[in-house]
Amino acid sequence: MLSGVLRAGLIQLRVLDYRTVDFYDNILGLQRVGETEDGRIMFKGYDEFHHHSVVLRKAESPGLDYVAYKVDSPETLERLKDETEKWGFPCTEIPANSDNPGYGKRYSFVIPTGHTIQMFAEVEMAERHPQIENPYPWEEAPKGMRAQLFDHLLLYGPNVHETERYFCEVWKMYAPEVVKLSDGKHFGAWLSCGMKAHDLAIIEYDRPNSLHHVAFRLEDWGDIGHAADLLAFHDLRLDVGPTRHSITRGKTIYFWEPSGNRIETFAGGYEAYPDHPQRYWDMDHVPRGIFYYERYLVDSFMNVVT
Numbered sequence: 485m486l487s488g489v490l491r492a493g494l495i496q497l498r499v500l501d502y503r504t505v506d507f508y509d510n511i512l513g514l515q516r517v518g519e520t521e522d523g524r525i526m527f528k529g530y531d532e533f534h535h536h537s538v539v540l541r542k543a544e545s546p547g548l549d550y551v552a553y554k555v556d557s558p559e560t561l562e563r564l565k566d567e568t569e570k571w572g573f574p575c576t577e578i579p580a581n582s583d584n585p586g587y588g589k590r591y592s593f594v595i596p597t598g599h600t601i602q603m604f605a606e607v608e609m610a611e612r613h614p615q616i617e618n619p620y621p622w623e624e625a626p627k628g629m630r631a632q633l634f635d636h637l638l639l640y641g642p643n644v645h646e647t648e649r650y651f652c653e654v655w656k657m658y659a660p661e662v663v664k665l666s667d668g669k670h671f672g673a674w675l676s677c678g679m680k681a682h683d684l685a686i687i688e689y690d691r692p693n694s695l696h697h698v699a700f701r702l703e704d705w706g707d708i709g710h711a712a713d714l715l716a717f718h719d720l721r722l723d724v725g726p727t728r729h730s731i732t733r734g735k736t737i738y739f740w741e742p743s744g745n746r747i748e749t750f751a752g753g754y755e756a757y758p759d760h761p762q763r764y765w766d767m768d769h770v771p772r773g774i775f776y777y778e779r780y781l782v783d784s785f786m787n788v789v790t
């Protein structure tokens with residue numbers, strides 16, 4: 485049932501300072517993989533096999549450089565590159581082992597929301613990967629918030645309807661859940677390439693290329709409470725939660741890392757199947773859709789992006 489696109493596998497974020505690097509390392513609890521030649525810092529979750537999955541680039545302002553999705557074979561990669569160009573999005577090739585050690589060739593293109601999306605088929609296995617033979621749940625005790633892996637992200641930008649159409653028709657993703665405007669167009673879409681409720685979410689917003697949040701998976705509700713304790717202890721700014729979404733049903737907490745990128749740590753959510761009916765929301769019910777307990781949307785959640 486998988487579409488050929490497997491998951492979000494690599495993300496590069498802009499951060500301001502060393503305090504933020506320390507956040508990803510010791511508070512969020514990712515494993516530090518190393519540094520690239522030009523000084524970007526590579527991380528991964530303890531439950532990930534990829535060489536690395538999160539790259540931090542020091543810059544003047546926070547935000548998203550790109551997100552890259554893994555596809556199931558070099559053949560799929562070439563086919564999707566051809567179909568993407570035919571769809572009208574020119575692709576740029578990023579050679580293997582160039583800016584990201586351990587990564588095969590990637591193709592990069594821009595979607596109508598203004599974001600840079602990439603796809604790749606090959607990546608080396610991480611040195612510290614989940615155990616394979618008679619495995620323990622982990623090799624070393626997870627630290628900080630015990631983030632297991634980079635899971636998904638929410639992009640804010642214009643042309644959500646057209647962007648959703650690309651991902652559904654070319655990547656063969658499907659949208660288990662959407663928010664509909666009165667004209668039937670989609671204001672927001674949660675897109676899946678497998679059985680997760682979403683691997684990518686997009687919401688209509690005036691400013692192109694905006695990042696709403698990057699989400700890391702935690703094991704359970706207990707770990708979300710632990711994450712809340714840690715972010716209070718470290719004086720990080722809470723946005724919303726701990727709470728539950730109605731959309732996807734994930735349990736969640738939102739906060740800002742020291743550079744101002746919004747992070748979600750979440751657990752749970754329903755299993756999605758492409759033959760299930762699409763769940764949909766009208767605009768009046770969106771507050772309950774997003775925050776099941778509170779039933780209102782705080783301004784910051786709607787309007788603060790990087």
Ligand SMILES: [Fe+2]
Pocket residue numbers: 636637638697699748
């Ligand atoms: Fe999310």
